[in-house]
Amino acid sequence: MKKVNKTTFATGFHFIPLGGSEEFGINFNLYACDGKWMIFDCGIGFADHRFPGVDILLPDPAFVEEYKNDILGMVITHGHEDHVGAVPYLWPRLKCPIYCTKFTAAVLRAKMNERPDCKGAKIIEISTESELVLDPFRFQFIHVAHSIPQAVSTVIETSYGRVVHSGDWNLDPTPVIDTPTDEAAFRAAGDKGILAYIGDSTNAPQAGRAGTESDVVIGLEHVFAEAPGRILITIFASNIGRIQSICRAAEKTGRSVCMLGRSLHRMTSNAHQCGYLGQTQSFVSEEELPFLPSDKTVLMVTGSQGEAQAALARIARGDWKGIKLGKGDTAVFSSKAIPGNEKDINAVKNYLSAAGVTIVDNKNSRHKVHVSGHPYRDEIADMLSWIKPKAVIPVHGERLMLEAHANLARDMGIETVVIPNNGSVIRLSQEEGVEIVDHVPTHALAVEPNRVISSHHKGIAERRKLQFSGAAHVTVVLDSRGFLAATPHITLIGMIDDTDEEDQEILEEIKQEIDDVLLEIREEEITDMLRIEEDIRICIRRMLNDIFGFKPKVSVHLLRV
Numbered sequence: 001m002k003k004v005n006k007t008t009f010a011t012g013f014h015f016i017p018l019g020g021s022e023e024f025g026i027n028f029n030l031y032a033c034d035g036k037w038m039i040f041d042c043g044i045g046f047a048d049h050r051f052p053g054v055d056i057l058l059p060d061p062a063f064v065e066e067y068k069n070d071i072l073g074m075v076i077t078h079g080h081e082d083h084v085g086a087v088p089y090l091w092p093r094l095k096c097p098i099y100c101t102k103f104t105a106a107v108l109r110a111k112m113n114e115r116p117d118c119k120g121a122k123i124i125e126i127s128t129e130s131e132l133v134l135d136p137f138r139f140q141f142i143h144v145a146h147s148i149p150q151a152v153s154t155v156i157e158t159s160y161g162r163v164v165h166s167g168d169w170n171l172d173p174t175p176v177i178d179t180p181t182d183e184a185a186f187r188a189a190g191d192k193g194i195l196a197y198i199g200d201s202t203n204a205p206q207a208g209r210a211g212t213e214s215d216v217v218i219g220l221e222h223v224f225a226e227a228p229g230r231i232l233i234t235i236f237a238s239n240i241g242r243i244q245s246i247c248r249a250a251e252k253t254g255r256s257v258c259m260l261g262r263s264l265h266r267m268t269s270n271a272h273q274c275g276y277l278g279q280t281q282s283f284v285s286e287e288e289l290p291f292l293p294s295d296k297t298v299l300m301v302t303g304s305q306g307e308a309q310a311a312l313a314r315i316a317r318g319d320w321k322g323i324k325l326g327k328g329d330t331a332v333f334s335s336k337a338i339p340g341n342e343k344d345i346n347a348v349k350n351y352l353s354a355a356g357v358t359i360v361d362n363k364n365s366r367h368k369v370h371v372s373g374h375p376y377r378d379e380i381a382d383m384l385s386w387i388k389p390k391a392v393i394p395v396h397g398e399r400l401m402l403e404a405h406a407n408l409a410r411d412m413g414i415e416t417v418v419i420p421n422n423g424s425v426i427r428l429s430q431e432e433g434v435e436i437v438d439h440v441p442t443h444a445l446a447v448e449p450n451r452v453i454s455s456h457h458k459g460i461a462e463r464r465k466l467q468f469s470g471a472a473h474v475t476v477v478l479d480s481r482g483f484l485a486a487t488p489h490i491t492l493i494g495m496i497d498d499t500d501e502e503d504q505e506i507l508e509e510i511k512q513e514i515d516d517v518l519l520e521i522r523e524e525e526i527t528d529m530l531r532i533e534e535d536i537r538i539c540i541r542r543m544l545n546d547i548f549g550f551k552p553k554v555s556v557h558l559l560r561v
């Protein structure tokens with residue numbers, strides 16, 4: 001990739017988000033200090049309808065790859081997919097040491113072990129007890145509460161100033177696993193002086209506070225007690241605290257918990273390795289289910305985002321052997337929709353509803369069945385009051401989330417607020433200030449079943465267009481005099497129904513149109529194959545636009561015999 005930026009990174013301290021600062025997911029943040037680089041997080045994003053045939057998106061590391069020899073390492077703040085999911089894809093290109101806490105390391109190892117090209121990856125466990133020094137950086141990790149164990153914020157210290165990279169966090173005062181966010185450590189960092197706070201904006205538009213997981217235990221207890229039949233509950237597999245809450249509520253209401261879905265089994269195994277879930281009752285296996293009364297069980301399932309192949313969607317469709325839900329059963333959505341997934345989730349809810357299942361989520365229930373892992377406005381205000389940064393740089397979110405975060409910071413009297421785009425180069429300097437000084441090119445990568453390509457790849461753009469306007473393929477065979485040697489062969493994709501007679505007439509009209517075009521061609525042009533192809537293409541395109549009101553992709557192949 002050609003470098004177009006003008007900033008030299010040989011001196012100074014810069015922050016460059018390459019992903020996550022325009023969308024939810026794809027977090028990939030760079031810090032450059034005196035020619036050395038650190039990467040913070042390397043996550044995936046879910047692809048939406050704009051990327052047909054693509055499930056996930058990755059950040060594009062091409063820019064930082066040019067500085068590969070000066071990358072000191074990658075810090076993964078926690079084990080959520082939007083922070084860790086792209087590591088197995090991109091590590092082979094970057095090959096730098098990875099630093100993360102024990103639980104995050106367990107999540108990462110499980111992923112990387114499946115990839116031969118990740119062999120040799122060095123995963124180094126960090127702790128909140130000790131600092132990490134990678135000259136010219138010094139890192140202090142601070143424990144934060146989040147919807148996954150062992151998430152960290154990082155104080156990054158350089159000779160140009162000290163910044164806080166928040167990662168994802170909230171201020172749950174009574175989490176069910178781990179401890180609350182370490183307020184004292186943030187206050188102590190604030191006392192030393194913080195140049196900039198680079199922080200989670202996900203819930204900045206929400207007033208108030210996220211709440212506490214302990215209330216979810218009570219909420220679930222009520223829901224479980226009131227449910228007459230079988231209970232199905234869907235969560236993010238990595239939310240070990242929620243698994244603990246479900247187990248507690250189940251125990252209190254005399255129900256056994258059964259896990260369905262590969263990622264839940266994998267995550268609970270990670271949790272056990274790291275000393276979590278030891279106090280909860282043991283899970284019952286799927287094979288034991290038929291021997292238990294349905295009002296004595298809770299099925300904990302994957303697929304809270306409506307993923308078609310996950311346990312929840314399959315059970316909802318009646319596509320899971322041995323489990324059939326119906327009237328009297330309850331499905332609890334103990335999670336939030338990641339923006340863009342709402343339609344898929346509703347599709348699952350509709351299946352369940354049609355079968356007579358009662359749907360419970362945070363919106364329709366008087367009981368709390370979910371709390372967010374991200375800080376609401378009052379929590380962000382607390383954080384800013386503890387660390388008193390000179391500048392705030394909102395990241396981790398769509399533009400409206402970043403704007404809400406920025407407005408809050410301005411309301412609190414923060415001197416400098418800088419809203420980045422992906423690729424913004426932000427100078428971090430005690431003397432010269434914090435501001436955007438440059439922009440480097442960046443865009444997401446798209447993961448197809450057998451390859452990874454640019455999200456701007458023409459193939460994706462063409463598939464998107466085909467979805468809306470279809471395609472016409474026309475083969476025309478001419479003899480040496482320029483007359484048709486055979487009937488033109490026409491295939492229309494996405495326009496006609498083969499069983500509809502009226503639609504068949506369209507094919508005849510196209511053939512007539514081809515005849516007309518050929519008649520118009522003058523003798524001296526009869527050998528100009530490209531010209532004839534183009535004339536036919538334009539006429540058919542115009543004709544199809546007149547008929548359907550959209551312009552399909554038309555390709556014409558002219559053969560001469």
Ligand SMILES: [Zn+2]
Binds near residue numbers: 080082083
């Ligand atoms: Zn996140």
Ligand SMILES: [Zn+2]
Binds near residue numbers: 078080146168373
């Ligand atoms: Zn997270």
